[in-house]
Amino acid sequence: DSGVTQTPKHLITATGQRVTLRCSPRSGDLSVYWYQQSLDQGLQFLIQYYNGEERAKGNILERFSAQQFPDLHSELNLSSLELGDSALYFCASSPLGGGLDEQFFGPGTRLTVL
């Protein structure tokens, strides 16, 4: 158990809908990262927050947004969902936001868009 929690575990929804994925980092970790894992794209970095502020952006679509709250939990919002958004979404956390500390991954949320 990494100490990172994600809810829900599974999500099934329809095209055009909006969903929110939630992540609670390990106690004390200030940085949260979101990744998407799909069969065709592999594991891709989406976005990083550090202590409430956006730190880095990757291949995140404009239909997706995220935020990190004062209690350091984070939410990833996916809107106008398309079939291709079906994937496993991981959250990871690390103590700081730099390059030397390892990231600890949550169990993921499996999103299925029908």
Next chain:
Amino acid sequence: AQSVAQPEDQVNVAEGNPLTVKCTYSVSGNPYLFWYVQYPNRGLQFLLKYITGDNLVKGSYGFEAEFNKSKTSFHLKKPSALVSDSALYFCAVRDSNTGKLIFGQGTTLQVKP
């Protein structure tokens, strides 16, 4: 741009034999390299990392990795494979400014009894 490549989609070994999962990297500046493992229906688990220092890095579950700067490689190794090592293995390079991980495409390790 930083990148990693895992040239093998799948590696098959017999239990008790040594295993190697290959990774090559391309970075500007110092490489920060990681190996993660993913078991079915689970998140990624950290195995080991190379930041600086010894070229042989020891990690969790008996795994180690050899950093080779001249060959730009960071191969994952284990002297004696277990059936329970069967999983998906990812090599990754870390952006030193932002901390984001750039993953290889993953290698499925199959250890047969």
